[in-house]
Amino acid sequence: MKPTSIYQAWQYPRRSTASIMMQVMLSLVPGTVLMMHWLGPGVLINWVVLIAASVLCEATVMRLRQRSIKTALNDGSIVLAAWLLALCIPPSLPISQLIVGAVTLSVLGKHVYGGLGQNPFNPAMVGYAVLLISFPKTMTLWFDPNLAVSWTTPAVWADWWNLKWFANPSVAPWDSITQATPLDRLREFRNQSASVSINSLHTSPWRELSVAWLMGGVYLLARGVIRWHIPVAVLTAAIIALTVQSYLSPNTTLPVWSAMLYGGMVFGAFYVATDPVTAPSSVRARLLYGASIGLLSVILRTHSNYPEGFAFAVLLMNASVPLLDRWFVLDKRS
Amino acid sequence: MSSSAIHALPGGLALSAPMDAHIDATIHELDLQPSYYLPLINYSRTVLHPEVKSGDCVLGGEQLAPGVVAPTSGTLTEIRQHPWPHPSHTQVPTLVLESDGRDEFQQFTVIDHTQVGVEEILNRLENSAIHGLGGAAFNTANKIRRAYEHKNLTLIINAVECEPGINCDDALMQQHPSEVLQACNAIRQWLRLPSAVLAIENDKQTAITALRDDQTPDLTSIKITELPTIYPSGAESPLVQRLTGIKLQPGERATDAGVLCLNVATVLSIHDALMGQAAVDRIVSISTQSLQHSMNLRVRFGTPLKAVIEFAREHNTAIEAAWRSNTQTIRIGGPLSGFAMDMLNAPVLASTNALIVGKEHPLNEATACIRCSECATVCPVNLLPQELYAAAASEQLDTAARYSLDACLLCGCCDLVCPASIPLTPWFRFAKDATRQKQQSDAAAEVARLLSEKHSNRVQRRAIEKEQQEAARRAAAAQRQNSAQDIKAALTRVKNKRPGSGS
Amino acid sequence: MALLWLLIFAGLCYFIGTGLARLGNTKNHEDILVDRINDCLPQTQCAQCDYPGCRPYAEAIAKGEAGINQCPPGGDNTIKALSELLGVEVIALNAAHGETKSAQVALIDEAACIGCTLCIPPCPVDAIVGSGKQMHTVIAEDCTGCELCIAPCPVDCIELVPAKPAATAWQHPAPRQLTQHQS
C-alpha cells in the first residue's frame, strides 16, 4: 500500500512553500508602494518587467527541462526573487538590462544548479551582482527622488519611456541633476577626505524605506515565517562594525544609526540573508552566517569600489554555507 | 532521581486531541472469541518455531512458541498463512486456536521476589511472553536483563502517552489507579530501588487526580511527575532526556545509560505474571479519525481486528458513522506512528495500542525542499531531517548514517511541519530498512567469502597433493623401472660372465 | 651548516618514507585493489559472470579484462558500488549473464535424495553435508543460492526457495512517486 495519512482529519497548521512566499510578498507591499511613491514610475516599470520576464524565463526553462511548469510557478519563489531584485536596482535601469537581470536570476541563479532548493547562491543577489558588474554606470545612477516622482505629468512619462527603452539618460531633462544614494555620496566625501554632513546626503526616502523593511521583517518574525537568528546576527554585527569604524575615523563616517538606515542593510538582513535555500541549517551556523554577512558588508561598503557591499557579502557567505553546515551539523549531536 | 526537574525537549510539537473530544475511559470487555490467531513471528520479523502441533489441546497462559502464549484454553486446529498487523501486509505462519469456551488457565506459582533470584523472575517473564505494551513491543525480560546490570539504575514508568488518539494507558490509570501504583511499587521493590518516577502528560488530569487520591503513604516512593503535553515526549530517548537530562547517543539505548523505561500497562502485566496470572490481553483505544470520539476495550492477544471493530461499532455510534463513511480501512497505531491496514482478520498483538477508523488520504505530492529547517527545529532528537532526506532519496545510506539516521524516532514531527509536504518519515523508514538489509547481506557475503576461500584453498591443496602424489608415483614407477633394468642388466652381466652357463 | 641540516632532513625523509612504504606494502597494490573490488561483489560464487567465482571476477576487473556489469546476483547495487570504487560510469547489467533475483537458498528433498554425493563438490561454500548413500541436506545459513548444485543431481531433488519469508524480506518502499521532482 502507498503511504497514506489521516493528517487532514485534524489539520496540523502546516504552512506550504507557496504560503510562505506569499507571506513574504505581502510584507513587501508597503515598502514597495512607498518606494514607487518616492522614486517614481521607474520602480513600477522595473517591478512589472522583472517579474514578467523572470516568470517567462522560468517557464521556458522548465519546459526545456521537461518539468511541470505549474509546480515551478505555483510556489511563487521566482516571483519573490524577481521582486527582491526589483527593489535593489535604480529606477532608471533600461528595460534591456532588466531582462538581462531576469534571465540571470532564473538561469544562473537557479536552474544551472537544478532548480528551487538546489541553488547555493541567492538568485536575486546573483542577478544584482551580474547587473552591477556588467552595467556599472546605469546600476549606480539614481535620480534625485524629489525630481523623479511625478506620476501625473505626461512629459515626465515620455521621458521615462525614452529612458527605459533607449537606455539614454541624456534624453531625460534631469540628467544634470542625477545624484547618488547616500552611500555613494559618502564615498565621494571619503575620497575627497571631506567631513560628512548629513544634510548633503539626500537621505530622504532611504531612511523611511528602511523603516518599512524593518516593519515588514518584524511582521514575518511575528508570523513565524522567518526566524530571528539571521537578521539579528546581521544587524548586530553590522552595528558593532560600524561603531568600531566610527571610533577609528570619526570624520569620514556617519553616525551608526544613519549608516544602518541609509543602505540596504535592513532590507538585506530581513529579506535576503534569510532566504532559507541559501542559508545554513543549524542555529549556530545561522548565527555565524548572519554575523559574517553583517561584518563583511560593512567592510565591503567601506573598502571596495562599490557603494553597497551587501550583495557581495551574501554571495560570499552563500559560498561558505556547505562548510558551515559541515562544521556545525555533523557534531550537532555529540 | 532526586529532583523532579524537567529538562527541555529540543523539539517536538504541541499536539493534542480536539478540545471537545469525547473519550470514553470505561474499559469495555470483549467476549470470548471462537478463534484466536497467533502469528509465529516476532517483532524483529524472525520466524518462530512452535513448541506445539496442530491438534494439541492447550490451557490459557501455556507457551506455544517463544514469546507466544495461548490467550485461552482450546484446541490448536492448524498452522496456516494468515495476515498479521504489520505494514508489510504479508501473511505469516499463524497458529489458530479454537476456544473451548471453558477459558481455563494454567496454574502458575506466585513468585516472591525476596525469595528467588533475578534469573527465575526473568524466566517467568520470558515464559509469560511479556512484551512492552507501549507500541514497540520489545521483549521485556531482555530489557530488564540489560538494565539489571547497572549500579545506578533509574526506573521510569512511562505513562506519558503523548500521541493523540491513544488513550489506553489513560483509561487504565483512571479505572485502576491503586493496581497501577501497587504494581509500580512491586517492581521498584524487586529492583531494589528507593524510588521510581511515573511520568504522565499534564493533559491527563483525571488520571493524575485518581492516582494522587489513591496514593497511600506506603506508595509515595512512586513519584508522579507531570510533563507538558508535547509530542513525542513519551518516546524513550526524549523521555530519558526530559527526566534525567541524559542525552542518548545514536544507537545507545536507555538501558545502556542505566535508565529502565517501562510502559505503565507493561508494569501491570509484569506484576500479573509474577503473581501467577497469565498476561494475555491489553487495552486498545479505538477512535474516529477526527479523534473526537474514542473508546477503550480490553482485548486478548490473537483476537481478529474485525471483532474489535464490530464491538466498537455496536457500542459507539460515532465509530459506526466513521466506519460507514470510510473505505473500510483502519489505521493501526496513532495518527502519526501508525499505518493503514485493510486485512481485518489480522489479530491484535501486544503492539496494537490503538485503532483509528476513518478514511485514509494518499499523501500529497511533494515539492522541492527549500531548506527552511523547520523540520530540524521540531525534531525531538536534534537531527537534520532535510539532510537525512537528501541522503535517503539518493540512497546514500552511509551519509544517512552519518547524520544519525539510527537515532530517528520515526515520530513524524518533521512531516507535519514541512512546507514542501515531503514524506520525510516514509523516506526514513525506507532508509532504515534498506540499511538493515544491507548490513545483513554484507554480513552474509562476508561469511560466504570466507567459506569460499576455505573451499578454494582446499580444492587447490587437494590438487597440489594429488599432483605430488602423482609425481611420487611416477617417480616410484620410474625407479622401479630403473631398478628392473638394473637387475636385468646385472643378470645379463652375470650371464655373460659365466661362460659355462652360456651355449 | 644549512647544507648539513638539509642533508639530515633529507635523510630523515628518506627513512620515514621507506618505512612508510614498507608498512604500506604488506600486500601489493594489485592485491589491495582486488580485495576492494571483491568486497563489492555479493559472494554468491555462482560463476554467472563467466569467471569461476567472485574473486576471479574481481581479478579480471582489476586487470581491466572484464566490465563491471557482469554479476547478476549483485545487480544494480554492485554496479553502483563498483562504479564508485573505480570511478567509472554506472551501466546497466549485461543481460547475457542473467537477471537479478531475490535471495534464495537450496533445499534438498530429503525423501528423494539417493545420497550419491554428486552435489557436494560443486558447492563453492561447502553448504551441503552428507556422506555416501545417506540423505544430504543444505545448511541454509551458509548456502548462497548459487544454483551450482542443481544440475549435477541425478534425481532432481534440489530446489531453490526464497531465502527469507516474505514478511522478513519486506522493506518499507521508497516513497519515490511522491518526490519526483528529485530526479
Ligand code: SF4
Ligand atoms: S521542512 Fe521540508 S522544506 Fe523545510 S528544510 Fe525540512 S525538508 Fe526541507
Ligand code: SF4
Ligand atoms: S521522524 Fe525522525 S527526523 Fe523526523 S522529527 Fe522525528 S526523530 Fe526527527
Ligand code: SF4
Ligand atoms: S556472478 Fe556470481 S560468481 Fe560472479 S561475481 Fe557475481 S556472485 Fe560472484
Ligand code: SF4
Ligand atoms: S547448496 Fe547449492 S545453491 Fe547453495 S551454495 Fe551450495 S551449490 Fe550453491
Ligand code: SF4
Ligand atoms: S546430488 Fe541429489 S541425490 Fe545426490 S546427494 Fe545431492 S541431493 Fe542427494
